[in-house]
Amino acid sequence: MTIVLINGFFLGVLYGLLAVGLVVVYRVSRVITFAHGEIGMVGAFVFAALWLDDGRPLALAVAAGVGVSALLGAATELVVVRPLRTKSRISVMVATFGVSNLLLVFAVRRWSLRPRFMKPIITGGGVRVSGLTIRPIQFLTFGVSVFLLLALGLLIARSSFGLRLRATALDPIAAAEAGVNVNLVSLGSWALAGALAGLSAILVSSQVVFSVFFMTGLMLRALVAALLGGLTSITGAFGAGVALGVTEGYLGYQFLAPGVVELTLALIVLVVLALRPRGLLAAEY
Amino acid sequence: MKMNRLVRLVLIISAFALIATACGDDDSADSDDGASVDSGGDGSSEDGDDGAVPVEGISEDSITVSVVAGFSGLFGEVIQGIYVSGMETWVEELNASGGINGRQVNLLQVDHKETPDGGVAACQEVLSNGSFTAVLVQGTEAQAAASDCLNSAGFTNLVWTASDSFIDSWEHSYSVFPTEEGQGELLAQFVAENAAAGDSIGVIELNVPVYTRIGDAFVAEAEARGLDVVDVLTVEVGQASFTPQVLRLQEAGASTVAIFVTNEAIQIASDAAAIDYSPAFTGALFEFDFVTQAAAGLLEGASGLRLNATIDTSEYADFQALAQKHDRSGALDGEAFLYYGYGLLLEEVLSQAGDSPTSDSLVAAIESLDGFETGVLPPITWSGGGLVGSNAMFPTVCCSPDNTWSASGPPISGE
Amino acid sequence: MVGSIQIGRQHSSGFAALAGVAVVAIVGMTSSEVTTFKIGLILIFVTSAIGLHVLVNWAGELSLAHAGMVGLPAFVVAKLSSDLDVSPLVLAPVGLAVGVAVGGVVAIAALRVSGLYVAIVTLAAGIAIDRFFFTKNWLIGDGNLVLSPPRLGPWELSTARSLFPIVLGVAVISAVSVRLMMQSRVGRALSLIRTDPSVAASVGVNMAVYRAGAYIIAGALAGVAGAITPLWVQRVSPASFPLSLSFTYLSVAVVAGSGSLGGVVAAAVALEGFRLFISDTSFIAAYIGPVAVIVTLTRFPGGLNQQGRWIRGLVAGIFTKS
Secondary structure, three states, rough: HHHHHHHHHHHHHHHHHHHHHHHHHHHHHHHOOOOOOOHHHHHHHHHHHHHHHHOOOOHHHHHHHHHHHHHHHHHHHHHHHHHHHHOOHHHHHHHHHHHHHHHHHHHHHHOOOOOOOOOOOOOOOOEEEEEEEEEEHHHHHHHHHHHHHHHHHHHHOOOOHHHHHHHHHHHHHHHHHHEEEEEHHHHHHHHHHHHHHHHHHHOOOOOOOOOOOHHHHHHHHHHHHHHHOOOOOOHHHHHHHHHHHHHHHHEEEOOOOOHHHHHHHHHHHHHHHHHHHOOOOOOOO | OOOHHHHHHHHHHHHHHHHHHHOOOOOOOOOOOOEEEEOOOOOOOOOOOOOOOOOOOOOOOEEEEEEEEEEEEEEHHHHHHHHHHHHHHHHHHHHOOOOEEEEEEEEEEEEOOOOHHHHHHHHHHHOOOOOOOEEEEOOOHHHHHHHHHHHOOOOOOOOOOOHHHHHHHHHOOEEEOOOOHHHHHHHHHHHHHHHHOEEEEEEEEEEEHHHHHHHHHHHHHHHHHEEEEEEEEEEEEOOOOHHHHHHHHHHOOOEEEEEEEEOOOHHHHHHHHHHHOOEEEEEEEOHHHHHHHHHOOOOOEEEEEEEEOOOOOOOHHHHHHHHOOHHHHOOOOHHEEEHHHHHHHHHHHHHHHOOOOOHHHHHHHHOOOOOOOOOOOEEEEEOOOOOOOOOEEEEEEEEOOOEEEEOOOEEEEOO | HHHHHHHHHHHHHHHHHHHHHHHHHHHHHHHOOHHHHHHHHHHHHHHHOOOOOOHHHHOOOOOOOHHHHHHHHHHHHHHHHHOOOOOOOOOOHHHHHHHHHHHHHHHHHOOOOOOHHHEEEEHHHHHHHHOHHHHHHHHHHHEEEEEEEEEEEOOEEHHHHHHHHHHHHHHHHHHHHHHHHOHHHHHHHHHHHHOOOHHHHHHHOOOOHHHHHHHHHHHHHHHHHHHHHHHHHEOOHHOOOHHHHHHHHHHHHHHHHHOOOOHHHHHHHHHHHHHHOOOOOOOOHHHHHHHHHHHHHHHOOOHHHHHHHHHHHHHHHHHHHO
C-alpha cells in the first residue's frame, strides 16, 4: 500500500503542475481553458523533434519547446480570448475547446497518433523507496513544481506584473483606467501559462505513454484539481492535484470493479463542491 | 394573401427539392456525400455478358469492391496511409498484370467513421454504390454494425473479425480471422501450452468492450484449461499510472500477466519495472510494432499471438519490394502488410468467382477456400461451412533488434 | 405598428420553419436510403441539441454530461427492447423518463455551484456515466446491442424511409413543444434568470426550481433523442456516445447563441451534417470543424441566432408589405 501512496504522490505532482497552469489563466481571464494540455503537447513534440530526432542540445530543445507553447498561449489570447473578453465565459471555454481540437488535428497530421519513445531529460538508476523506484525525472518534476509554486507566488504577490495581473483580474475596466495595459497583462499571462504548459509537458512526456493524446487524460484530472483547489489558488490547485493522485492510487488498489474509481472520484468532486461550492482554497485577490 | 404566399413558397421549395433529389440522388449510384473515392474505373454496373442478368459491381472490364474502414476523423489519415500502402499497392500490381479474368479491380473507399451509426450509413452506401462485394478491414463496433447491416441485407461481405454473438446470427458476413472470443481462447491455449508448473496468471483488461470481450474469453478458457488465474483487473483509457494494478498482481504472485490493452502496455511494463516486478507479459491487442518500438525494450520477452505475419518474414520483404516498385513513400509496416494480405485474399476469392461472377458464384468461391495460404494471413478455410475463415494466429515474441515483433513459429490453430 | 411587425416576424419565422420541415420531409422521403438515414441522424442530433440550447441559452446553465444524458436512455430502451422483445417505439416513454431522471440527478449536482464550476461538476457526472454505466454488461450487453427492425402492426419498418416520418415527427414535436414553452411563463422565467437573476428573484421566480427545471427539460429532450436512437440505428454501443460528444453538443449550443431554435438547428445541422456527409482526410476537411467553431464564436459572438435575425427581418418585411 505504501508503494501505491508514494506513486500516487508523484502522479499527483503531475496533476498539480498542470492544474497550476489552469489557475494562471483563470486568475486573469476568468476562464477554464481546455487548450492547456494541447498547447503543452505541441511544445513537447517540438522539443522531442529537436532533441531526439535532430540531436540538438537539450537546453536549446527545451527553450524551443517552451517557447512554442508560450507563443501558442499568446496566440490563443490574441485570436480567441481577447475578442470574447466581454462575452460569456462559456463562449470562451468552448472556443478554447476549439483551439484544443485544432492543435490535436495539427499534431495528428504532423506527428501521427501512434505512441513514440521519449527519453527522460535526466536519467539514472533512481532511488528505491519502500520497494518503489522513484526515477530522477520524477524528483526533477517535483523540484521544478515547488520552484514554480514559489516563483509564481512571488510573481503574483510581489512583482509589478503580479499587481497588474491582480488588478486586471478584479476589474479590467478600472485597471485600464488606472493605467494598466490590460491587453498586455492578459497576453503575458496566457504566454506564461503556455510556457508552463510546455515545460510541464516536456517533464511529463517521459513519465507516461508519449503520443499526441498524452496530455488529454491528465488534463481532466488537472481540471478537477484546479477546481477543487478553488480555481484561483495556485497552492490549492497543486495540493488538490497531489491529493487527487494519492486518492486515485488508493482507490485503484482497493476497488477492482470496472469504473468504480472514476465513479468514486466523480462523487468526491460532487461532495466537496456541495460542501464548499467555491473549492477548498479559493484565493482572494 | 399571406397564406397564398406561404403556400407558393412551400410549393416552390418543395419543387426544387424534388428536382434536386430526382437529379442528384438515387439508390443505384449514391455519390452525393463524397464518401466514395473511386480508385480507378467508373464503378458503374453493367452487363457482364450480352444477354446475361446484370450483376451489381461487375462490368465487362471491371469489378467494383468497397473497402470499409474509418477513413475520416482523427484516425482517418493513419488508416488512409495504411490502406494506400497495403491495399492500393496490391490492386495496382494486380491491375497492371491484367486484373482478374480480364477485369480491372476498382476499390471504393467507404468510411464507417468509427461509430455504429456511421457503420450503418457505410453499409447503406455499400448497398447503393454499385459494389460486387465489400471487405471490412478495420474497426470494432463500427465495422460490426456495418457488417451486421450488410448481412441483414443479404449482401456477401468479408469482415476482419467479429464477436461470437454476431457470427452466430450471420449468414452472409464471413470473418477472416478468429472471432474476438476465439482470439482470447486461442491465447489461453497458447499460454497453457507454454506454462510451467506452478505458473499463475494475472489479467489486466482495458475497460472498453472489445478488450473485455477478448480478455473475458481468455480468462474463461484459461480457467477451463486448469490455469491458475489469480486476479482480473480493469484499467481505464487515459489512465496515467498502473502501479496499483501491477502491485496487486505482484502481491497475488502472478508469474504471467495477460494484458488486453494497446498503448497502455508501455506504461504497464514501465510501472511493473519500477516495483521490480518482471512477469512474463502476454495478451492481445498490443502486438503492434509501434507499441514495442515506443516501449524501447520495456516489453522485451513478451509473447503473444498476432493476426498477421511479422515483418521479419520473407513475405514482408516481398511486400516491401513491391511497395517500393509502386513508389509507396507512406507507412510501410505490419498494418500495411495486413491490408496487403486482405488484398491477396480478395484476389483469390474474386478469381474463384469465375469468368462471369454472380452473387452465387461469389459465395461458392468463398466457401471453396480450403487452407488458402498468403504468408501474410493465417491459412483461410471457409469450405467447412462455417463463417470464420481461420482459427489460427501467428505466435510472436518481442523483440527484434529494431524493437519490432519476431515470428516464433508457424501459425497455431485452435483445438 | 411595432406589434404588427412583431407578429409579422413571428409569422415569417413560423412559415420558414414550416417550409423547412416540408423540405426535410420531401428530401427525406425521396432520397436514397443512405441519405435518408443520415438526415434522420441529424434530426436526432437536433432534438438532443435543442435540449442543451434550452439549458445554455435560456437558463444560462451548462452541461458537459449531455452525451451521457442521451446515451443512458438509449441503452435502457435498447436493452429492454432486446431482452423483452418489445419494439423500441413502445419503449420511447421509458427513454423519456430515464432522460428526465438523469437530468434531475445532474441538476442536483449542478445546483450547488455556479458559473464555470458547473462545467466541471457536469463533466464529472458525464465521466461517471461513461466509465461506469457504459461499461456494465447488464446495461450494454457485450458492447453491441442489436435490435430487430421495429414493427407497426403487420408492417416491418425495415427501411430508413419507412421510419423517417416517426423520426421527423418526434423532432418536430420536440421543437414545437420547446417553442411553445419558450413563449410561456416558464420560458420568460428562465430567460429572466439568465439575464438578471436578482430581478428574477425579486419578482418571485423560484430560482432553484427553474434551474432544476432547465436540466430536466434538457434531460427530457436528450431522453427522447436517446429513445429513438435504437429505433433508427438498431445498433447501440458505447462508441455511439463518447465523452467528446458532450463537447460537440456544447459547441452547437454556444455557436447557436441565445434566441430562437433556428440557430441551434442550423448549428446542429452544420456540425453533424459535416461529420456525416463529409468523408475526407484532406487538409481543409481536417481543420474546418474547429476553425468554424472558433471563427463563429470570435467573429459572430451573438452566435448564429444573431446573424440570422437580419434574414428573418428580411422575410418578415416581405410578408408584412403584403
